[in-house]
Amino acid sequence: KATPQLSAASQSPVIIAPQPSALKSATTPPSAAPVTCADMAKVGQLVSKPHLAPSGEEGINLEEIREFAKNFKIRRLSLGLTQTQVGQALTATEGPAYSQSAICRFEKLDITPKSAQKLKPVLEKWLAEAEHWNQKGQQNLMEFVGGEPSKKRKRRTSFTPQAIEVLNSYFEKNSLPTGQEITEIAKELNYDREVVRVWFCNRRQTLKNTSKINIFQVQ
Amino acid sequence: KATPQLSAASQSPVIIAPQPSALKSATTPPSAAPVTCADMAKVGQLVSKPHLAPSGEEGINLEEIREFAKNFKIRRLSLGLTQTQVGQALTATEGPAYSQSAICRFEKLDITPKSAQKLKPVLEKWLAEAEHWNQKGQQNLMEFVGGEPSKKRKRRTSFTPQAIEVLNSYFEKNSLPTGQEITEIAKELNYDREVVRVWFCNRRQTLKNTSKINIFQVQ
DNA sequence: AGCATAAATAATAA
DNA sequence: TTATTATTTATGCT
Numbered sequence: 387k388a389t390p391q392l393s394a395a396s397q398s399p400v401i402i403a404p405q406p407s408a409l410k411s412a413t414t415p416p417s418a419a420p421v422t423c424a425d426m427a428k429v430g431q432l433v434s435k436p437h438l439a440p441s442g443e444e445g446i447n448l449e450e451i452r453e454f455a456k457n458f459k460i461r462r463l464s465l466g467l468t469q470t471q472v473g474q475a476l477t478a479t480e481g482p483a484y485s486q487s488a489i490c491r492f493e494k495l496d497i498t499p500k501s502a503q504k505l506k507p508v509l510e511k512w513l514a515e516a517e518h519w520n521q522k523g524q525q526n527l528m529e530f531v532g533g534e535p536s537k538k539r540k541r542r543t544s545f546t547p548q549a550i551e552v553l554n555s556y557f558e559k560n561s562l563p564t565g566q567e568i569t570e571i572a573k574e575l576n577y578d579r580e581v582v583r584v585w586f587c588n589r590r591q592t593l594k595n596t597s598k599i600n601i602f603q604v605q
Numbered sequence: 606k607a608t609p610q611l612s613a614a615s616q617s618p619v620i621i622a623p624q625p626s627a628l629k630s631a632t633t634p635p636s637a638a639p640v641t642c643a644d645m646a647k648v649g650q651l652v653s654k655p656h657l658a659p660s661g662e663e664g665i666n667l668e669e670i671r672e673f674a675k676n677f678k679i680r681r682l683s684l685g686l687t688q689t690q691v692g693q694a695l696t697a698t699e700g701p702a703y704s705q706s707a708i709c710r711f712e713k714l715d716i717t718p719k720s721a722q723k724l725k726p727v728l729e730k731w732l733a734e735a736e737h738w739n740q741k742g743q744q745n746l747m748e749f750v751g752g753e754p755s756k757k758r759k760r761r762t763s764f765t766p767q768a769i770e771v772l773n774s775y776f777e778k779n780s781l782p783t784g785q786e787i788t789e790i791a792k793e794l795n796y797d798r799e800v801v802r803v804w805f806c807n808r809r810q811t812l813k814n815t816s817k818i819n820i821f822q823v824q
Numbered sequence: 825a826g827c828a829t830a831a832a833t834a835a836t837a838a
Numbered sequence: 839t840t841a842t843t844a845t846t847t848a849t850g851c852t
Contacts, residue, residue, distance in 0.1 A: 487847095
C-alpha cells in the first residue's frame with residue numbers, strides 16, 4: 387500500500403552549501419531584487435545568497451527545501467489539486483489553518499526558513515497520503531481532499547443551470563432541432579434564438595470530438 | 606452484424622486504471638445521469654458498444670493518445686510552461702499556427718482522433734527538445750521557447766478610491782465596454798489600458814459570484 | 825496571518 | 839480560431 391515513488395525529498399541533512407551556479411530555480415527569480423523590506427529574509431532569497439543567512443538557521447537545509455517546494459508543486463499538479471484544495475484539506479486534517487496564500491507562499495519560497503522547515507514535513511506527509519489515495523482511484527482522492535466528488539464545474543456562460551438542464555433534455559431528444567424548434571426553445575428559456583442555435587452547434591461538436599476518444603475511457 | 610471496426614479493442618486493451626484525469630476533468634461529464642439519446646451515440650453507449658465508433662480510425666491508438674495527453678500536461682507543467690507559450694513556440698518553429706486553445710483542447714482530448722494523431726508527434730518532438738534545452742539551464746529553455754527570459758509578474762496595482770468610484774460608475778452604465786471605451790477610461794484615469802481592461806473582467810467576475818442568488822437571472 | 829482582489833492561466837461560446 | 843468567461847495564483851495591505 388505504501389506509496390512507491392515518494393522518495394522525493396529525503397536527502398542528507400547537509401548544511402547550506404554554496405549554491406552551485408548550475409542549478410536554476412524555476413520559481414525563484416534570481417535577480418538582485420531590491421529587498422526593500424528589511425523584515426525577514428525569505429528562503430527564496432537565501433537559497434541563492436547563503437551568506438545572508440541569519441544565525442540560528444545553520445541546521446536548515448535550504449537547498450533541500452527548495453527542491454521539495456519545486457517537487458511539491460509538480461506532484462500537486464499531477465494530482466490535479468489546487469493550492470486552495472490543499473490548504474483546505476490541511477486545515478481539516480492537521481491542526482492549524484492553512485490558507486491558499488500559505489501554500490502559494492511556500493511554493494514560491496516566499497516564507498522564512500523557520501516556517502518552511504516547519505511546514506515541509508506537514509506537506510510531505512499529506513501529499514504522500516493524497517497520492518496514496520489517488521492510487522486507489524480519483525474518487526478516493528477527492529474524498530480525502532474533502533471536496534464534494536460531484537462538484538461540477540460551473541458553466542462559463544450566462545446559461546443558468548436550469549437552462550442547461552432544459553437544453554440538454556432537448557438535445558437528448560433531438561440533437562439537431564429545426565429552426566422552428568430552436569425558436570421555441572429559445573422562447574421558452576428566454577434566450578436569444580441565435581444563442582440557442584449556437585449552443586446546439588457547440589454541443590454537437592463537443593460530443594463528436596470527445597466521444598471517439600472517450601470510447602476507451604472509463605466513466 | 607459483426608462490425609469489424611475496433612473489434613479487437615473492444616475486449617483487451619481497455620484500461621480501467623487510475624482515472625485518467627488527475628488533472629481536473631472539467632469537461633462536462635455526462636454525469637451519472639442516464640444518457641438516453643435518440644439519434645446520437647453517447648459515450649456511455651459507445652463504451653459498451655464500441656462498434657458504434659466511426660470507421661476510418663482503426664489505426665489510431667486512442668489509449669496511447671490519451672496517455673500521452675495526460676503525460677504531456679504534466680511534463681509541460683514541470684517545465685513551467687503555459688499552454689500559451691507552447692502554442693506560440695510551436696507556431697514559431699513548426700509550420701501551422703497553434704493557439705492556446707488548440708493546446709488546451711489537445712490536453713483535454715477535445716479533438717478528433719485524426720487531429721490528435723497528427724498533432725501528437727509534433728508535440729512529442731517539441732516537448733522533448735524543450736526538455737533537452739531545459740537540462741542545459743532555464744535560460745536555454747526560455748530562449749528556445751522564445752519568451753523573454755524571466756518575465757516577471759506585473760506588480761499589483763492599487764486603485765485610488767477616486768478611481769474605483771469612477772470605474773464603478775462606468776461599470777454601472779456598461780459592464781462590458783468596448784476596446785475604444787476602455788482606452789478612453791484608462792486615459793481619463795491615467796491608468797494602463799490593460800489594467801483597466803482587467804479591472805472590468807474581474808469586476809464582472811465578482812458581480813457574477815456575488816449574485817448567485819439570482820439563479821434565474823437571465824442575462 | 826489572511827483577506828480581498830489584481831494578474832495570470834485554462835476553458836469555451838461565438 | 840478569437841474573444842470572453844471561468845478558475846487559479848499571487849500579492850498589497852492591515
